[in-house]
Amino acid sequence: MNSAPFHILRVGLAITFLWIGVLILQNPEAWGGYLNPWAARLLPFSLETTMIGTAIFDIVVGFLLLTNYFTFWASAVASLHLIIVMTVSGINPITIRDLGLLAGALALAANTFPYGFIKSKQQHS
Amino acid sequence: MTLEAILFTLACIGISETSYLIEKRKKGEKPVCFVGERCDEVLGSKYSKVILFHNDVWGLLFYIAVAVLTAFLVIGVEPLIWWERLMRVSVASGVLFSLILIYLQWKVIKAWCFWCVLSAITVFGMGIILIIFTIL
Numbered sequence: 630m631n632s633a634p635f636h637i638l639r640v641g642l643a644i645t646f647l648w649i650g651v652l653i654l655q656n657p658e659a660w661g662g663y664l665n666p667w668a669a670r671l672l673p674f675s676l677e678t679t680m681i682g683t684a685i686f687d688i689v690v691g692f693l694l695l696t697n698y699f700t701f702w703a704s705a706v707a708s709l710h711l712i713i714v715m716t717v718s719g720i721n722p723i724t725i726r727d728l729g730l731l732a733g734a735l736a737l738a739a740n741t742f743p744y745g746f747i748k749s750k751q752q753h754s
Numbered sequence: 755m756t757l758e759a760i761l762f763t764l765a766c767i768g769i770s771e772t773s774y775l776i777e778k779r780k781k782g783e784k785p786v787c788f789v790g791e792r793c794d795e796v797l798g799s800k801y802s803k804v805i806l807f808h809n810d811v812w813g814l815l816f817y818i819a820v821a822v823l824t825a826f827l828v829i830g831v832e833p834l835i836w837w838e839r840l841m842r843v844s845v846a847s848g849v850l851f852s853l854i855l856i857y858l859q860w861k862v863i864k865a866w867c868f869w870c871v872l873s874a875i876t877v878f879g880m881g882i883i884l885i886i887f888t889i890l
Contacts (some may be wrong), residue, residue: 648763
């Protein structure tokens with residue numbers, strides 16, 4: 630859990646999430662263009678508001694990963710987020726990059742899974 | 755955009771370094787010392803604290819400031835000219851502070867701390883990148 634490869638992956642993924650968040654804030658509507666029309670119709674808010682929310686989410690996840698706080702939860706929701714992104718944007722030339730990010734986020738989540746916490750909960754119940 | 759991307763990346767690396775040092779200090783644990791074995795001497799010296807806070811906290815604030823200022827420049831938050839000036843002043847101050855810390859390790863404490871040197875390299879990297887992009 631505290632090995633150098635873990636930290637390299639954690640920091641690398643964190644920078645990616647933070648920078649994507651900043652780029653989305655720079656031009657939310659352009660990034661919203663990646664959404665498939667069927668997904669855009671399901672949005673409860675305007676496309677711009679949704680993308681700004683996504684950017685803030687990315688920045689929060691990135692910051693948690695960067696500072697190594699709640700790393701399991703940050704990498705777990707990052708994985709879920711990437712699965713949603715791949716679903717709503719469909720197959721395109723950058724899908725394979727999202728797949729790599731998803732693999733990295735899943736690896737972090739698996740590495741930081743709170744086994745000790747679950748065991749202690751099972752013992753108490 | 756390239757300049758901002760590099761500065762942002764370096765600032766993020768700095769945030770991870772300093773938050774690691776803060777976490778270790780709060781827990782009372784020794785940080786991993788990849789090079790040399792005298793990190794404790796430097797981190798435990800009287801020079802590890804300047805004006806109220808430890809150097810790692812100042813470092814974290816500095817890196818967060820650079821990351822936020824760079825993000826403002828990319829997003830286009832006005833007044834851009836002031837954010838750019840503030841970022842340049844911050845990096846210049848960071849370089850100066852890092853030079854002082856390097857001098858203290860070299861001549862006064864006579865011990866090297868891996869994380870402090872890595873942080874100084876990160877700040878010098880920011881300065882060099884800023885100079886290169888200003889000249890080009």
